[in-house]
Structure formats: C-alpha cells, structure tokens
Amino acid sequence: xxxxxxxxxxxxxxxxxxxxxxxxxxxxxxxxxxxAIEDGKQDVxxxxxxxxxxxxxxxxEMVACYTTVTKRGGQLKLMHxxxxxxxxxxxxxxxxxxxxFDDEREAIGSF
Amino acid sequence: MQANNKLTASLVMxxxxxxxxxxxRTLLDLCGRAGCKADEEYWLLTALREALANAVxxxxxxxxxxxxxxxxxIENSTATIRVEDEGDGFEPxxxxxxxxxxxxxxxxxxGIFYMRQFMNRVEFGPTPTGGTAVVxxxxxxxxDSGRS
Numbered sequence: 001x002x003x004x005x006x007x008x009x010x011x012x013x014x015x016x017x018x019x020x021x022x023x024x025x026x027x028x029x030x031x032x033x034x035x036a037i038e039d040g041k042q043d044v045x046x047x048x049x050x051x052x053x054x055x056x057x058x059x060x061e062m063v064a065c066y067t068t069v070t071k072r073g074g075q076l077k078l079m080h081x082x083x084x085x086x087x088x089x090x091x092x093x094x095x096x097x098x099x100x101f102d103d104e105r106e107a108i109g110s111f
Numbered sequence: 112m113q114a115n116n117k118l119t120a121s122l123v124m125x126x127x128x129x130x131x132x133x134x135x136r137t138l139l140d141l142c143g144r145a146g147c148k149a150d151e152e153y154w155l156l157t158a159l160r161e162a163l164a165n166a167v168x169x170x171x172x173x174x175x176x177x178x179x180x181x182x183x184x185i186e187n188s189t190a191t192i193r194v195e196d197e198g199d200g201f202e203p204x205x206x207x208x209x210x211x212x213x214x215x216x217x218x219x220x221x222g223i224f225y226m227r228q229f230m231n232r233v234e235f236g237p238t239p240t241g242g243t244a245v246v247x248x249x250x251x252x253x254x255d256s257g258r259s
Contacts, residue, residue: 021131021160022128022164023131024128029180055157055160055164055222056221060217060218060221061218061219063216063218063219065214067216067218091224092209092210092215092224093210093215097216098237
C-alpha cells in the first residue's frame with residue numbers, strides 16, 4: 001500500500017493506494033491516523049480512490065481508527081470508494097457508520 | 112495444468128502473511144485460464160485472502176513451522192477453494208455476527224462473514240490431524256474469453 005498526506009485547512013486528507021490487507025496496509029493506516037493526531041488534526045478524510053483490494057483486517061483497522069478519532073472529538077470520513085469497496089462496507093452495514101463522499105470539496109465542507 | 116476442462120492447483124505454504132500473495136497469484140492464473148469474469152475473480156480472491164489470513168493468524172498462530180495447504184479447483188463452472196491449517200480447530204458457530212449493533216464497531220471478526228457473503232457455499236470441518244479445513248465454492252457465470 002502507498003500513501004500520501006496533505007492538509008486542507010484543518011482537515012488531514014490521507015490518500016491510499018494499492019492493497020489494504022493483513023500484514024501490510026492495515027498497520028500503516030493506524031500509523032497514519034496516529035500521525036494526524038500527533039499533528040493536531042482531529043478531522044481526517046481517507047481517500048480510497050487508489051485502493052485495489054481491502055480485506056477484513058483493513059476494514060477492521062479503518063473501524064478502529066474511526067473509534068480512535070471519534071473518541072478524541074474528531075471525525076473520520078471516507079472518499080472515492082470503488083463500487084467493490086462500497087459492496088464490502090455495505091454487506092457488513094459499515095456503510096451506515098462512515099460518512100462517504102465522492103467529491104472532495106463536499107467532504108471537506110461536511111466537517 | 113488444464114485437463115478435461117478441470118483446472119487445479121495446490122500449494123503448501125509456511126504460515127506467513129506474505130505468502131498469501133503467492134496463493135492469490137496462483138488463483139489469478141487459474142481464473143485467467145478459465146476465463147472467469149473480473150467480478151468473480153475479485154470476490155474469489157477476497158474469499159481466498161480471508162481464509163488464508165484466518166489459517167495463518169488464528170489456525171497456525173503465525174507459527175512458520177506449521178503449514179497451510181491450499182487446493183484450488185475450477186471445474187464445471189464452479190470454483191472451489193480448500194484451505195487447511197494445522198491449528199487446534201475452532202467452532203465457526205461461536206463467531207459473533209459482525210452486523211449486529213453491538214458488534215458493528217469491533218475491529219475484528221468479519222473474515223468468515225465476508226467469505227459467506229462472496230461465496231455460494233462455505234463449510235468448515237476438521238482435518239485428520241485436528242486442524243481446520245474450510246471449503247468454499249462459488250458458481251461462475253459461463254466462462255468467456257475476455258474480462259468484463
């Protein structure tokens with residue numbers, strides 16, 4: 001998995017690409033969220049536009065990060081989900097947990 | 112590999128997460144030969160990944176001295192994946208439903224659920240040595256020569 005980060009105002013945008021799977025990308029997400037918190041960024045958008053595959057460990061890590069950010073008074077939102085990742089979130093009803101956006105400006109404006 | 116319209120592959124892997132990709136590439140090769148559609152390929156890979164992750168992490172507890180056996184078959188428009196570990200066995204009925212409100216935010220426990228969602232049949236049973244074997248099958252659309 002590859003990642004890049006940028007800030008738009010107070011919002012940290014984390015762009016992810018490749019596979020978010022056990023033993024690889026799942027731990028990396030946790031580290032990126034930890035960095036955002038250390039940098040004082042409470043509101044985070046995970047841009048999954050470049051993600052080709054995700055497994056239950058990757059999904060679980062996203063859920064754990066959602067909990068971590070929420071407990072600190074921030075919000076974690078998702079952007080640019082592929083149809084398959086949308087399916088994966090829908091079958092476990094996690095699509096009802098995360099705010100999901102296709103448009104970056106709309107996502108940033110939602111905080 | 113191809114004989115009488117039946118495609119098979121088998122692997123014996125040390126219990127390391129990085130070996131999951133080796134099995135993925137093998138399944139991809141079979142799917143390519145069988146003319147599986149891109150969607151089917153994606154969900155087969157997803158189910159395989161979950162079964163292997165369970166075998167390595169929960170079954171063999173990441174002990175590289177214990178192996179995971181993988182058997183892949185595509186025959187008569189059905190893809191079958193069998194994954195065996197050398198662990199102590201487990202009871203799938205004890206795995207809680209990850210979609211209930213109290214479990215929705217749990218960081219783990221979705222792997223078997225995904226396998227059941229994306230495959231038509233999923234069965235767990237013991238191996239002769241006391242480990243766990245999971246057999247998953249997915250009915251394929253009529254194979255074609257291209258990807259959708």
